[in-house]
Amino acid sequence: MADASEKPDTPDRISEAEHAVMEVLWREAPQSAQDVCAQVCEAKGWSLPTVKTLLARLVTKQALTTERDGKRFLYSPAMARADYVGTESRRLVDRLFGGRAAPLFAHLAQAEALSDKDIAEIEALLKELKS
Template sequence: MERISEAEAVVLSVLWDDHPLTAQEVVERVPDERRWSANTVRTLLARLVAKKIVAHEPDGRRFLYRPLVAREDYVARESRRLIDGLFGGRPTRLVAHLVQRDELSAEEVAEIRALLKDLGA
């Protein structure tokens, strides 16, 4: 799967939340703070279709769009890319980095401990 930009990820997130959608429906669901024009959203949809991350099918005079990549698969791939690229492939280095930088709250550390305990680690 090709990499996608942050802007493309916003559009893809809309489709993960609900699909199939028309381009206009995607435009209406993109967060307001983005302040993107309808043309911008349509361009992002076209890029995602070209990258084979989103499919489109005719529905009368419009197209319906749906994701071809599951959110979980995308998150797993991007997480692995981050860990491989910045932390030498070792997730423990990511966690250590966050702890050392005080990026994790006590509640988040407790959640990690509970998760590890549940996994039998």
């Protein structure tokens, strides 16, 4: 290999707790720390300081942008949810199914994780893909 001195940006993985915060902001943005807390603290059993830490880490990881609003900040996602979802899905498919989607699908089907509705939707998608 040639040069591994400096990659422009190591993607900097988003952890699971951080992801929960991102979800809130993907649902609606911008929002303040308190807004976010109002939406996850109860469900997760977190306190406001915890959310603040997560927000700060996400800003460091450049997953969020901030905008001043008086004394406080408003946070917005700096990446599309679809991108995140894409990377994560790919990672799983690579790690567990040799990068091929069909085996994943087979597994989900076998595990009865597919409802009739799912099957119908997928059939529709396939039809679209072939056209």
